[in-house]
Amino acid sequence: MAEAVVGVLIGKLGAALAKEAATYGASLLCKEASALKGLFGEIRKAEKEFESMKAYLRQAEKFKDTDETTGIFTKNIRELSFQIEDVVDEFMYKLEDDKHGGFAAKMKKRIKHVKVWHRLAHKLRDINVELEEAAKRRARYVLPGMQGHAGRGDHHARATNQNLCFAREDDVVGIEDNATKLKQWLVGDLKEKNYKIATVWGMGGVGKTTLVDHVYKIVKPDFDVAAWVTVSQSYQVEDLLKRIAREFGIITDAINMEIRSLVEIIRKHLEGKRYILVLDDVWEKDVWINIMEVFPTKCSRRFVMTSRKLEVASLATSNCTIEMEPLGYKHSFELFCRLTFSNSDDRRCPLELLDLAVKFLQKCEGLPIAIACIRRLLSFKQPTYSEWDSVYKELELQSSNNVMQGVDSILKVSLEDLPYELKNCFLHCAMFPEDYELKRRRSIRHWITSGFIKVKENKTLEQVAEGYLNDLVNRSLLQVVRKNASGCVKCCRMHDVIRHLALDKAAKECFGKVYEGHGTFSVDGTRRLSIKSTNIVPLNPSGATHLRAIYVFTSSAVDLLRTILASTTLLSTLDLQGTEIKSLPNEVFSLFNLRFLGLRKTGIETLPEAVGRLQNLEVLDAFGTGMLSLPKDVAKLKKLRYLYAAVCVVEGRLMRNYGVKVPRGIINNLTGLHALQIVKACSETLRDVAALTELRTFSVDELTSEHSSSLSSALLNMSNLVHLSITTLNENEVLTVEELRLPETLCKLHLKGQLEKKQMPRILSSWMNLKNLTLLSLSVSKLDENSFPSLMVLRNLCLLRLLNAYDGKTLCFSAQSFPRLRELYILGARELSQVEIEEDALGSLVKLQFLGCPEMKRLPRGIKDLSTLDELCFVDAAAELIKILRQEGEANECKEELMKISHIRRVRFSVTGENFWRRIVTR
Numbered sequence: 043m044a045e046a047v048v049g050v051l052i053g054k055l056g057a058a059l060a061k062e063a064a065t066y067g068a069s070l071l072c073k074e075a076s077a078l079k080g081l082f083g084e085i086r087k088a089e090k091e092f093e094s095m096k097a098y099l100r101q102a103e104k105f106k107d108t109d110e111t112t113g114i115f116t117k118n119i120r121e122l123s124f125q126i127e128d129v130v131d132e133f134m135y136k137l138e139d140d141k142h143g144g145f146a147a148k149m150k151k152r153i154k155h156v157k158v159w160h161r162l163a164h165k166l167r168d169i170n171v172e173l174e175e176a177a178k179r180r181a182r183y184v185l186p187g188m189q190g191h192a193g194r195g196d197h198h199a200r201a202t203n204q205n206l207c208f209a210r211e212d213d214v215v216g217i218e219d220n221a222t223k224l225k226q227w228l229v230g231d232l233k234e235k236n237y238k239i240a241t242v243w244g245m246g247g248v249g250k251t252t253l254v255d256h257v258y259k260i261v262k263p264d265f266d267v268a269a270w271v272t273v274s275q276s277y278q279v280e281d282l283l284k285r286i287a288r289e290f291g292i293i294t295d296a297i298n299m300e301i302r303s304l305v306e307i308i309r310k311h312l313e314g315k316r317y318i319l320v321l322d323d324v325w326e327k328d329v330w331i332n333i334m335e336v337f338p339t340k341c342s343r344r345f346v347m348t349s350r351k352l353e354v355a356s357l358a359t360s361n362c363t364i365e366m367e368p369l370g371y372k373h374s375f376e377l378f379c380r381l382t383f384s385n386s387d388d389r390r391c392p393l394e395l396l397d398l399a400v401k402f403l404q405k406c407e408g409l410p411i412a413i414a415c416i417r418r419l420l421s422f423k424q425p426t427y428s429e430w431d432s433v434y435k436e437l438e439l440q441s442s443n444n445v446m447q448g449v450d451s452i453l454k455v456s457l458e459d460l461p462y463e464l465k466n467c468f469l470h471c472a473m474f475p476e477d478y479e480l481k482r483r484r485s486i487r488h489w490i491t492s493g494f495i496k497v498k499e500n501k502t503l504e505q506v507a508e509g510y511l512n513d514l515v516n517r518s519l520l521q522v523v524r525k526n527a528s529g530c531v532k533c534c535r536m537h538d539v540i541r542h543l544a545l546d547k548a549a550k551e552c553f554g555k556v557y558e559g560h561g562t563f564s565v566d567g568t569r570r571l572s573i574k575s576t577n578i579v580p581l582n583p584s585g586a587t588h589l590r591a592i593y594v595f596t597s598s599a600v601d602l603l604r605t606i607l608a609s610t611t612l613l614s615t616l617d618l619q620g621t622e623i624k625s626l627p628n629e630v631f632s633l634f635n636l637r638f639l640g641l642r643k644t645g646i647e648t649l650p651e652a653v654g655r656l657q658n659l660e661v662l663d664a665f666g667t668g669m670l671s672l673p674k675d676v677a678k679l680k681k682l683r684y685l686y687a688a689v690c691v692v693e694g695r696l697m698r699n700y701g702v703k704v705p706r707g708i709i710n711n712l713t714g715l716h717a718l719q720i721v722k723a724c725s726e727t728l729r730d731v732a733a734l735t736e737l738r739t740f741s742v743d744e745l746t747s748e749h750s751s752s753l754s755s756a757l758l759n760m761s762n763l764v765h766l767s768i769t770t771l772n773e774n775e776v777l778t779v780e781e782l783r784l785p786e787t788l789c790k791l792h793l794k795g796q797l798e799k800k801q802m803p804r805i806l807s808s809w810m811n812l813k814n815l816t817l818l819s820l821s822v823s824k825l826d827e828n829s830f831p832s833l834m835v836l837r838n839l840c841l842l843r844l845l846n847a848y849d850g851k852t853l854c855f856s857a858q859s860f861p862r863l864r865e866l867y868i869l870g871a872r873e874l875s876q877v878e879i880e881e882d883a884l885g886s887l888v889k890l891q892f893l894g895c896p897e898m899k900r901l902p903r904g905i906k907d908l909s910t911l912d913e914l915c916f917v918d919a920a921a922e923l924i925k926i927l928r929q930e931g932e933a934n935e936c937k938e939e940l941m942k943i944s945h946i947r948r949v950r951f952s953v954t955g956e957n958f959w960r961r962i963v964t965r
C-alpha cells in the first residue's frame with residue numbers, strides 16, 4: 043500500500059511545484075524569496091526520490107507478508123509520505139491564505155509566513171534525510187534476496203490453507219442446477235470430436251472448486267484420461283506443464299527435462315484420446331494462452347477453468363460459463379446443518395440452537411467457505427447452547443478474520459493481486475457501512491477528489507474511474523446490485539467477509555477507520571474516518587490533525603463534527619449525505635483543502651457566503667436539501683467540477699426535487715463545471731449557462747416557453763453534453779422546441795413538458811441524429827398514434843419511459859422498431875386500450891411495465907414473440923385483464939391468454955385504490 047500512498051503524493055508534489063512560478067508573480071519580498079526557494083528545493087527532492095522509489099515499492103509490496111525487512115521499509119516510507127503530505131498541504135493552505143484581505147493585511151500575512159516557510163522547509167529537509175537513510179538501509183539489506191520470494195513456497199502455503207475448509211462430496215448444496223448444466227456441457231456431446239472450454243467464475247470461497255470437483259468426479263469415467271491442476275496466482279509455465287504431465291499420469295523424469303521434450307511427451311500421451319483437464323484457480327488469461335498449443339486437437343477434449351476474474355471466465359467457448367453467487371439463506375442453512383450435524387441421522391438443527399445458527403450464518407453471508415470454517419470451530423464443541431454461545435461471543439469479540447482463518451487466507455490473495463491504483467479505490471469502498479449500496483457516480487467522485495485516479499491519455503478522469511470500478515467487479519471484489527439498461531454497473535456492494543478484511547488492512551495501513559461507537563478508539567494517524575455512531579465519549583479528537591476525509595453515516599453528528607473539525611485543518615473530503623444536519627458548523631469554511639462537500643439529502647437550508655473560501659472545492663453536492671438558492675460566492679469556486687443542488691419537496695407520498703435559484707452573473711464563472719443540476723429557469727441564468735462548455739450533465743426546471751430561445755442557444759455551446767433534463771413549469775406549458783437542437787453527444791434525455799402538437803413529428807424526427815441516445819424519458823408530452831412512430835428513429839434506445847405522455851388509444855411498435863430497447867415503461871396512459879408489437883419489434887426487450895393504464899383489457903398483441911422478455915408487470919390495468927391474470931375468467935380464454943406469456947420468468951400485477959391513480963396524474 044505504500045505504493046498507493048506514494049502515487050497520490052507524487053500528484054500533490056507536482057501540484058505544489060506548479061505554484062512555484064505562479065507565486066506572487068515576480069513581486070517576491072527578499073526574505074520570502076529565499077525561504078520559498080528552500081522549500082521548493084526540498085519538495086523537488088522529495089518528488090525525485092519518490093518517483094525513483096515507486097517501481098521498487100510495487101515489487102516489494104507483493105512480498106511484504108513474507109519479508110520482514112521489506113515490511114518495515116514500506117511502513118517507513120508510508121509514514122514519511124504522510125508526513126510530507128502534511129507539510130505540502132499546510133504549505134498550500136498558507137499560500138492560499140495570503141491572498142485574502144486588503145493590501146496591508148496581505149503583506150502582514152506574507153511577512154508572518156516567511157517563518158512558516160522556513161519551518162516547513164526544515165521539516166521537509168529532516169524528512170528527506172530520513173527518506174534517504176531508509177532507502178540506503180533497504181539497499182543494504184533487502185535487494186539481493188527479493189527474487190527468491192516469488193513462486194512456490196507462497197503457493198504451497200495457500201494450497202494447504204484452502205484444504206482446511208474444503209467441503210466434502212455429499213455436502214454440495216444449492217449448486218445442483220449448475221452442476222447439471224456443467225455436466226451437460228462436458229459430456230453431452232462427447233461423441234463429436236470437438237473441443238470446449240467451460241469456465242466457472244465467482245469470488246473467493248463461493249464454491250467454484252466444489253462445483254467443479256463434484257462434476258469432475260462424475261464425468262471422469264467418460265474420458266480416457268483426466269487431470270486436475272491447481273494453478274493459483276504465481277505460476278511458471280514450465281512448472282505448470284510438469285504438474286499437468288504428472289496429473290495425466292505420464293511418468294517421466296520431468297525434473298530435468300527440457301520444456302520442448304515435455305511438450306512432446308504430453309502431446310504424444312494425449313494423442314487420439316478423449317481427455318479432460320481442470321485448471322483450478324486461474325488468475326490470468328495468459329495461463330491458458332501460454333499452454334494452449336500443447337494440447338493435441340483431433341479428439342474430444344474438454345477444459346474447465348475456475349477463476350475469480352471475469353477476464354478468465356470469458357475464455358469459455360459457446361458461452362459455457364457459470365457465475366457462482368453466494369448461497370441464499372435457505373441453502374446456507376441447509377449446508378450449515380449438513381456440515382455441522384453430519385453425525386446425526388436427520389442432520390437437523392436442534393431447536394435450542396436455532397437462533398445461534400442463524401446468527402452464525404449471518405456472519406457467513408452465503409459463502410460456503412465461511413460456513414465450513416464455522417463448522418470447524420464448532421466441531422471442537424459440544425452442541426449445547428452455552429458452548430455455541432461462547433464461540434459466537436468469541437467471534438464477535440475478535441475481528442472475524444482472526445478466527446475465520448481459512449476465509450482470510452483465501453481472500454487475502456485477491457487483495458495482493460490488486461494493482462496499486464485499485465487498492466485505494468478498493469479500501470475506500472470498505473469505509474461505507476456493511477451492506478451499503480455503493481452508487482457508481484458517488485464513488486467515482488470520491489475517488490477523483492481523493493486523487494486516486496490517474497490521468498490517462500484521451501480519457502476523462504470519470505472514464506478511468508469507471509474502468510477501475512468495473513475492474514473491481516470483474517475481480518469479484520465488488521458485487522453488482524444494479525445495472526442500468528445498457529448493462530453498465532450502477533450500484534455495487536462489498537461482501538461483508540471481504541469488507542472485514544479490507545477494514546483490517548485499511549486500519550493497519552492508516553488508510554482509514556470506521557468508528558462504531560464502542561470499545562476504545564483512536565484516530566491517531568489515520569487518514570480517513572467513517573462515523574457510524576453519535577456516541578462521542580470515547581472518541582478523542584486529538585490526533586485528528588492528519589485526517590483527510592470524514593464520512594458520516596449517523597443521522598445527527600453536529601456536535602461530534604465540531605470537535606473533530608476544530609483540529610483538522612487539512613481535511614479534503616466531508617461527506618454528510620443523509621444526515622439530519624441543518625446548518626454547517628463554521629469550522630467547515632476554514633477547511634481550505636476541502637475538495638468534496640457532500641450535503642445530499644441533508645436538512646441544510648442555506649449555505650453562507652463563506653462557502654466561497656473553499657477555494658479547492660471540486661464537488662458541491664446539496665441535492666435534495668432545503669436550500670432554495672445558491673449563495674453568490676459560489677462564483678469564487680473556480681475548481682468546481684460538480685455542482686448539485688435541488689430543493690426536496692414532499693408532495694403527498696412522493697418526493698420531488700425542484701431547481702434552485704441561481705443569482706445572476708455567478709454561474710458563468712464556473713467554466714470547469716461538468717455537472718450542473720438542477721437550476722430554476724430564468725433567462726439570465728440560461729444566458730450564463732451558455733458559458734459552461736464543459737458540461738456533461740445539465741438539468742433545468744420550471745421552464746416556460748419564454749425561455750426556449752435562451753435554452754436553445756445555451757445548448758448549442760454544450761458540445762460535450764451527455765445527460766440533459768428539462769422540466770417545464772407546469773403541464774400546460776408548451777415547449778416550443780422547434781429550434782432546440784440537441785447535441786449529438788447526448789446519451790440520456792428527460793423531457794417533462796408538452797411538445798407543440800403540430801411540430802411534434804418534425805421535432806422527433808430531428809432526433810435521428812442522436813445516435814448515442816440510450817435513455818429517453820418523456821412526461822406529459824401528449825404523444826399519440828400520429829407522433830409516436832417518429833420516435834422509432836431512435837434505434838439505439840435501451841430504455842424508454844412514457845409517463846403520462848401517451849394519449850392515444852392504440853400503441854403500435856412497428857416491425858423491427860427499437861432493436862436495442864431493454865426496458866419499456868408505460869405509465870398513466872389513460873386511453874390506451876391496445877398495444878401491438880409487430881414482427882421483430884422490441885427484439886431485446888427484457889423488462890416491460892404498464893402502470894395506470896385502466897383501459898388495458900388485453901395483453902399486448904405479439905407479446906409471445908418477445909423471446910428475451912424476462913419481466914412483465916401490470917399495475918392497475920383494466921379489470922378484464924386482471925381477471926385473466928388471476929385466472930378468474932372463462933377457463934379456455936384464460937389459458938389461451940396465459941400461454942402467450944408462459945415464457946416470461948416473472949409476471950407481476952397489482953391493483954391499488956383510487957388514491958394511487960390520482961398520484962400518478964397530478965404533478
Ligand SMILES: *[C@@H]1O[C@H](CO)[C@@H](O)[C@H](O)[C@H]1NC(C)=O
Nearest residue numbers: 358359360361362363886910
Ligand atoms: C453467446 O451469447 C451471446 C449473447 O448472449 C450471443 O450473441 C452469442 O451468439 C452466443 N454465442 C454462442 C457461440 O452461443
Ligand SMILES: *[C@@H]1O[C@H](CO)[C@@H](O)[C@H](O)[C@H]1NC(C)=O
Nearest residue numbers: 216217220363364365366367
Ligand atoms: C448458477 O448459475 C447461474 C447462471 O450463471 C447463476 O446466476 C447462479 O447464481 C448460479 N448458482 C449458484 C448457486 O451460484
Ligand SMILES: *[C@@H]1O[C@H](CO)[C@@H](O)[C@H](O)[C@H]1NC(C)=O
Nearest residue numbers: 497498499500501502505506
Ligand atoms: C488519443 O487521441 C489522438 C487524437 O484523437 C490520437 O492520435 C492518439 O493515438 C490517441 N491516443 C491513444 C492512446 O488512444
Ligand SMILES: *[C@@H]1O[C@H](CO)[C@@H](O)[C@H](O)[C@H]1NC(C)=O
Nearest residue numbers: 352353356509510512513516
Ligand atoms: C470487465 O469485464 C467486461 C466484460 O467482459 C469488459 O467489457 C470490461 O472491459 C472489463 N473491465 C475491466 C476494467 O477490466
Ligand SMILES: *[C@@H]1O[C@H](CO)[C@@H](O)[C@H](O)[C@H]1NC(C)=O
Nearest residue numbers: 526527528530789816817840
Ligand atoms: C448506463 O451507464 C453508462 C455508463 O455511465 C452510460 O454510458 C449509459 O448511457 C447508461 N445507459 C442508460 C440506458 O442509462
Ligand SMILES: *[C@@H]1O[C@H](CO)[C@@H](O)[C@H](O)[C@H]1NC(C)=O
Nearest residue numbers: 674675677678707708710711
Ligand atoms: C467572474 O469572472 C469575471 C471575469 O472573469 C470577473 O470579473 C468577476 O469578478 C468574477 N466574479 C466573481 C464573483 O468571482
Ligand SMILES: *[C@@H]1O[C@H](CO)[C@@H](O)[C@H](O)[C@H]1NC(C)=O
Nearest residue numbers: 785786787788811813814815
Ligand atoms: C457516441 O458514443 C461513442 C462511444 O462512447 C463515442 O465514441 C462517440 O464519440 C459518441 N458520438 C457522439 C456524436 O458523441
